[in-house]
Amino acid sequence: MSTSPDTVTRSAATNKSGPRSVQVVRSNLLLHAVLIIGALAMALPFAWMLFSSFKPLGEIFIQPPKLLPQDWNVDGYGTALGGADFVRGFWNSTYIALTVTAISLLTSAMAAYAFARIDFWGRRGLFMVFLATMMVPGQLTIIPLYLIMGGLGWVDSHLALIVPAALFNAFGVFLLRQYVRGIPVELEEAAEIDGAGRIRRFVTIILPLLRTPLTALGIFTFLGQWNNFFSPLIFLNSTENFTLPLLVNQFKGQFTSDWPALMAATTLLAAPMLIMFAVAQRQIVEGVALSGSKS
Structure with a gap:
């Protein structure tokens, strides 16, 4: 059974672009992972500030540090x-x-x-x-x-x-x-x-x-x-x-x-x-x- 030239050309193009597509996907995943890590690093101080505003004074410097307050209160806002x-x-x-x-x-x-x-x-x-x-x-x-x-x-x-x-x-x-x-x-x-x-x-x-x-x-x-x-x-x-x-x-x-x-x-x-x-x-x-x- 013979194969047409168009079929051969499309198969060659698919095989050629396959590894390139995988490489592009990997690059995008790596880029998004780096951006997500950077976004979390920049958002952490804001999250710490927000949750610390609901902590009593004794929990601010507790060791080990905890992001979420154990005893929620709004005395700071008061x-x-x-x-x-x-x-x-x-x-x-x-x-x-x-x-x-x-x-x-x-x-x-x-x-x-x-x-x-x-x-x-x-x-x-x-x-x-x-x-x-x-x-x-x-x-x-x-x-x-x-x-x-x-x-x-x-x-x-x-x-x-x-x-x-x-x-x-x-x-x-x-x-x-x-x-x-x-x-x-x-x-x-x-x-x-x-x-x-x-x-x-x-x-x-x-x-x-x-x-x-x-x-x-x-x-x-x-x-x-x-x-x-x-x-x-x-x-x-x-x-x-x-x-x-x-x-x-x-x-x-x-x-x-x-x-x-x-x-x-x-x-x-x-x-x-x-x-x-x-x-x-x-x-x-x-x-x-x-x-x-x-x-």
């Missing part, structure tokens, strides 16, 4: 939420982060549009200087910034946290400029022919097309302000003005610490971030990709 300071700090952190995020998105989009579309003298050099500020640690500029805030009378005021962060965001300008440069100029030229001015073109054409990077930048900015500990520590003195990171730090004493209350307060502080990441994971990944995808 201590953390017992006073009005924590609720006030939650409000302070929320409105400061939201205010900085809203203003920063507007100012960053305007600056990015100017650097990408408006041809003015020294634009390239000014943008390089603007980006160079990202390489300067904030600790180096905190003393002159404190002197400026003191001269304005903003020390121990939330304005010291809102105004500098909202009006200057070098990363935000860089991210949005990369995306604006990828928007076809013909869209603005067509609107200009119809009589639209610069502001109208920015509002009606550019901003709607910046929805994805603006969402990613908003998430980054909000999380950065929510976790900000250094600036409030420097500028704020009154307990009623404290943000959540400062209040959480008060549960840690010089000689002893209320570990269940500290774990409970830290869990409450981290919960909004974890929820935001779970809801907006795709936008966060796209934002990281956009920062280097367009030139």
